Amino acid sequence: MSAELPITLEDVAAAAETIRGHVLRTPLVAAPRLSAMSGAEVFVKYENLQVTNAFKERGALNKLAALTDEERERGVVALSAGNHAQALACHARRLGIPATIVMPRTTPFTKIASTESFGARVVLEGETVGECGAVVDTLIAREGLILVHPYDDPLVMAGQGTIGLEMLEDQPDLDCLIVPVGGGGLVSGIAVAATAMKHGIEVVGVQAAQYASMAAALAGKEVACGGDTLAEGIAVKAVSRTAVSILTALGVDVLVVDEAAIERAIYAYLVRLKTLAEGAGAAGLAALLSQPGRFKGRKVGLVLSGGNIDPRLLSAITVRALEREDRVVTFRVTVRDRPGELGKVADILGREGANILEVSHQRLLLDVPAMRASTDITIETRDGDHAERIRRRLEAEGMTVTRLAPLQHRG
Numbered sequence: 151m152s153a154e155l156p157i158t159l160e161d162v163a164a165a166a167e168t169i170r171g172h173v174l175r176t177p178l179v180a181a182p183r184l185s186a187m188s189g190a191e192v193f194v195k196y197e198n199l200q201v202t203n204a205f206k207e208r209g210a211l212n213k214l215a216a217l218t219d220e221e222r223e224r225g226v227v228a229l230s231a232g233n234h235a236q237a238l239a240c241h242a243r244r245l246g247i248p249a250t251i252v253m254p255r256t257t258p259f260t261k262i263a264s265t266e267s268f269g270a271r272v273v274l275e276g277e278t279v280g281e282c283g284a285v286v287d288t289l290i291a292r293e294g295l296i297l298v299h300p301y302d303d304p305l306v307m308a309g310q311g312t313i314g315l316e317m318l319e320d321q322p323d324l325d326c327l328i329v330p331v332g333g334g335g336l337v338s339g340i341a342v343a344a345t346a347m348k349h350g351i352e353v354v355g356v357q358a359a360q361y362a363s364m365a366a367a368l369a370g371k372e373v374a375c376g377g378d379t380l381a382e383g384i385a386v387k388a389v390s391r392t393a394v395s396i397l398t399a400l401g402v403d404v405l406v407v408d409e410a411a412i413e414r415a416i417y418a419y420l421v422r423l424k425t426l427a428e429g430a431g432a433a434g435l436a437a438l439l440s441q442p443g444r445f446k447g448r449k450v451g452l453v454l455s456g457g458n459i460d461p462r463l464l465s466a467i468t469v470r471a472l473e474r475e476d477r478v479v480t481f482r483v484t485v486r487d488r489p490g491e492l493g494k495v496a497d498i499l500g501r502e503g504a505n506i507l508e509v510s511h512q513r514l515l516l517d518v519p520a521m522r523a524s525t526d527i528t529i530e531t532r533d534g535d536h537a538e539r540i541r542r543r544l545e546a547e548g549m550t551v552t553r554l555a556p557l558q559h560r561g
């Protein structure tokens with residue numbers, strides 16, 4: 151079957167030789183804690199350990215290595231505000247190839263600075279992907295630059311497929327691979343390699359619900375894509391038609407996961423495996439935890455495709471998860487409005503082993519009697535039982551205590 155496709159196992163094997171020694175052969179590691187959560191026997195491929203913390207280096211390097219001397223002298227160009235930009239810039243510098251990256255004007259400064267740090271010329275033009283695409287076309291026509299597409303290129307697909315090759319070399323008895331899907335380059339390359347290496351293996355793609363473009367394309371439907379997502383790395387509206395043909399021929403199914411599932415998966419990687427996963431990188435685990443019945447009892451390989459997550463976003467996800475687990479709790483405590491009352495509350499919390507994270511003292515709330523004051527106190531507890539014991543202890547001292555819903559005190 152693969153011989154009839156735009157890329158073959160031989161193409162992927164050739165890409166593996168090309169990138170050998172220049173791109174990290176990331177480990178595939180058993181994850182017993184994720185196995186206990188899901189009911190499957192789980193192995194994780196840590197692509198977040200690459201120099202640019204994502205898998206994109208594989209395809210970018212395979213494409214760059216195939217350029218002629220004349221094409222290298224002309225230079226390359228790509229449209230990207232994410233991992234592809236950094237991967238291309240990194241390996242273009244190493245090979246002495248001029249690289250130009252077109253980014254939307256709204257691109258965060260940290261991503262611009264990171265790409266420039268690898269020596270690339272960054273062009274900030276346009277507000278939308280369409281506008282930026284027109285800029286790329288202009289640069290190609292005016293300067294003769296060579297386009298390195300992030301996913302719709304057979305050489306890029308073959309490079310990404312080396313992940314599947316390595317996974318089955320390290321763990322031949324895997325019977326299912328779960329792969330994040332944006333434009334389709336990663337899952338296509340992996341599917342070609344895996345299905346050629348092992349008969350009967352299942353490759354499952356995963357997309358964010360707001361950007362289910364590949365799932366719709368495989369079903370022959372149209373879907374409106376848009377909105378904010380934690381998985382911005384796979385928030386792709388226009389998928390590769392080449393990828394659609396490959397996934398259709400190989401019978402690859404694409405699942406859709408919501409934002410809550412992605413958030414849960416990011417936190418699970420952080421807490422259970424002590425590793426960072428960006429939203430796109432965590433999509434595979436999100437699908438596994440959302441549909442455990444489908445994968446129960448199977449040997450599943452997860453592709454943790456990237457770890458470039460904003461620290462502020464990670465902080466918010468962590469606090470939200472702790473609140474859901476009753477390990478961060480907010481009480482609204484109403485006390486008599488006189489000296490020493492707030493100190494009494496703090497004393498009780500200290501003796502009960504709670505850690506105070508935040509205090510907001512209110513006197514002007516209309517639902518609080520004039521002779522009393524309200525204090526919102528966010529505390530760190532061991533679990534729900536510990537939080538309930540603290541609540542009862544405060545009430546025993548004559549205080550009125552209301553447990554605020556998670557995040558209510560911020561809204």
